[in-house]
Amino acid sequence: MRREQVYWGWGEPGAGPVMGESAAALLRDALGVPGEVVSPPVAADAVRLRPAADAPALRAALAAAVGEAHVRSDDAIRLLRAAGKSYLDLLALRAGDAGEAPDLVAAPGSAEEVASVLRACAEAGAAVVPFGGGTSVVGGVAGERGGFDAVVCLDLARMDRVLGVDVLSRRAVVGGGIRLPELDHALGAHGLRLGHHPQSYEWVTAGGCAATRSAGQASTGFGRFDDLVAAVRCVTPAGELAPLGAPGSAAGPDLTRLVLGSEGTLGVIAELTLQVRPVAEATRYEAWAVPSFAEGCEMLRALAQDEVAPDVARLSDGPETGLTLALGGLPQVLRDRQGDRCLLIAGWEGDADAIGARRSAAARRVRGLRLGRSFGEGWISHRYDGPHLRDDLMDRGVLVETLETATTWNRLEATHAAVGAALAGALAATPPVVGCHVSHIYPDGASLYFTVLAAADRDDPAGQWLRAKRAAGDAIAAAGATITHHHAVGRDHAPWLEAEAGATGLAALRAVKAELDPAGIMNPGKLLP
Numbered sequence: 001m002r003r004e005q006v007y008w009g010w011g012e013p014g015a016g017p018v019m020g021e022s023a024a025a026l027l028r029d030a031l032g033v034p035g036e037v038v039s040p041p042v043a044a045d046a047v048r049l050r051p052a053a054d055a056p057a058l059r060a061a062l063a064a065a066v067g068e069a070h071v072r073s074d075d076a077i078r079l080l081r082a083a084g085k086s087y088l089d090l091l092a093l094r095a096g097d098a099g100e101a102p103d104l105v106a107a108p109g110s111a112e113e114v115a116s117v118l119r120a121c122a123e124a125g126a127a128v129v130p131f132g133g134g135t136s137v138v139g140g141v142a143g144e145r146g147g148f149d150a151v152v153c154l155d156l157a158r159m160d161r162v163l164g165v166d167v168l169s170r171r172a173v174v175g176g177g178i179r180l181p182e183l184d185h186a187l188g189a190h191g192l193r194l195g196h197h198p199q200s201y202e203w204v205t206a207g208g209c210a211a212t213r214s215a216g217q218a219s220t221g222f223g224r225f226d227d228l229v230a231a232v233r234c235v236t237p238a239g240e241l242a243p244l245g246a247p248g249s250a251a252g253p254d255l256t257r258l259v260l261g262s263e264g265t266l267g268v269i270a271e272l273t274l275q276v277r278p279v280a281e282a283t284r285y286e287a288w289a290v291p292s293f294a295e296g297c298e299m300l301r302a303l304a305q306d307e308v309a310p311d312v313a314r315l316s317d318g319p320e321t322g323l324t325l326a327l328g329g330l331p332q333v334l335r336d337r338q339g340d341r342c343l344l345i346a347g348w349e350g351d352a353d354a355i356g357a358r359r360s361a362a363a364r365r366v367r368g369l370r371l372g373r374s375f376g377e378g379w380i381s382h383r384y385d386g387p388h389l390r391d392d393l394m395d396r397g398v399l400v401e402t403l404e405t406a407t408t409w410n411r412l413e414a415t416h417a418a419v420g421a422a423l424a425g426a427l428a429a430t431p432p433v434v435g436c437h438v439s440h441i442y443p444d445g446a447s448l449y450f451t452v453l454a455a456a457d458r459d460d461p462a463g464q465w466l467r468a469k470r471a472a473g474d475a476i477a478a479a480g481a482t483i484t485h486h487h488a489v490g491r492d493h494a495p496w497l498e499a500e501a502g503a504t505g506l507a508a509l510r511a512v513k514a515e516l517d518p519a520g521i522m523n524p525g526k527l528l529p
């Protein structure tokens, strides 16, 4: 049996760290939230599910496609497949609202069975939502029927195998539904790994990362997920899109790239060929306190442009540095001495000698107080804690959400200021803590990742966040930055896509969709506004 997360939060029951006393004190001091549990999730049997569509012919066709045992319509599975893991998703589920649960859940075991499921759905007129790890934070797996009578969750859980490893070429062929920890574990037997570590690492799938163009914590050094995909086997309602994927091919526009970021709207990524790397011989993580966010950004620009960037580079702004110090339990007297100083974490992984040389080249460009390796290694050992602590915060009535963007170096500071101001303005009634860090750096720019904490509005918590998110999205678009650096578009960012892709770009995407998905059954309401 594949492991499942709790429907109302992150991870398996009881897994992960719990909120400590320093965090509770922060809630009281900074947000005015009492720190006690005020809004726990309702029990599973109290959740309201949309009545399942009555579709016996569709169910029979799905059973013929994948086997009776792999088609389910019980409330337990419908609830687990009802939504992703955004603040809005969890708010609704915790309050007992699973209004977008799919009608049926079908789990194919091969690309051929995926094709049969799509055929059955097209013939019956049912929408299809591909479901990988279900960690979307942009409404990507919401069970929208999109004008059809039923919606089928196409669960990739059974497509979770490593299908082949070419050690010589350092490539692995994997099923779209394999989770990254299991993939790294299987590759480890060959002395290899993928090295892609989003904060959602514990639960994400390879197919989901490709469909959303994910970025991992070491993507500055190892490349984004896009860069790791050599080829895909994408099953669409019109047929298979499976370009050869030879290295360095110049055979026309790259069709593999067309599939990356398509978010289940064109077809299902049934298999991927991934570029993999040797298991790291050594790692080194360390931290500095740099004089200010602006100066830290200048240092990061120099690292990227001089081609000496670490594999992981994260620079927190003042509020996020303060938050990190407070959550780490640092005494107030030391926190008071933070001033404008900002926390910079840098990490290197790979060959021990090469790390030494790369680290020295980078450290020469960093001006600041060296905090040492224990701080950096502390970050590594707690890097997956955030989503677990979010559950504790939501229990205590805290609005807690993140959003991200990227822009060129010349616009970075203005974008940082504009988005921060938009969030603070929209949440002025419950003054928030808005922290931000640069999470990935490139020679021509960087990403900005914002974390927002505020006292949740007890009467309308969803409306409170929707207004703040709209203000932030508008500020991002006005600043000429991207609406998403790695969370993808889904449903939540679709209103801003035209500003970024242009009218002709959108028309081109729609034309591709019309060709590959003529009935429009694939993930309605996502990506395309």
Ligand SMILES: Cc1cc2nc3c(=O)[nH]c(=O)nc-3n(C[C@H](O)[C@H](O)[C@H](O)COP(=O)(O)OP(=O)(O)OC[C@H]3O[C@@H](n4cnc5c(N)ncnc54)[C@H](O)[C@@H]3O)c2cc1C
Pocket (backbone or CB within 6 Å): 084, 085, 086, 129, 130, 131, 132, 133, 134, 135, 136, 137, 140, 141, 156, 176, 177, 197, 198, 199, 200, 203, 204, 205, 206, 207, 208, 209, 210, 211, 212, 213, 214, 215, 216, 217, 263, 264, 265, 267, 268, 269, 270, 387, 486, 487, 488, 490, 523, 526
């Ligand atoms: C706490 C938290 C932290 C996160 N941190 C990061 C981060 O550091 N970096 C990052 O990039 N993202 C992050 N995310 C967002 C999310 O984890 C990514 O978008 C991830 O790539 C989604 O993978 P998944 O397998 O969970 O896909 P799902 O959530 O199941 O699906 C995402 C989208 O892709 C489609 N899809 C899924 N599988 C397939 C397939 N095989 N074929 C076609 N379409 C498919 C779905 O229909 C949906 O539209 C985070 C999310 C959470 C909740």
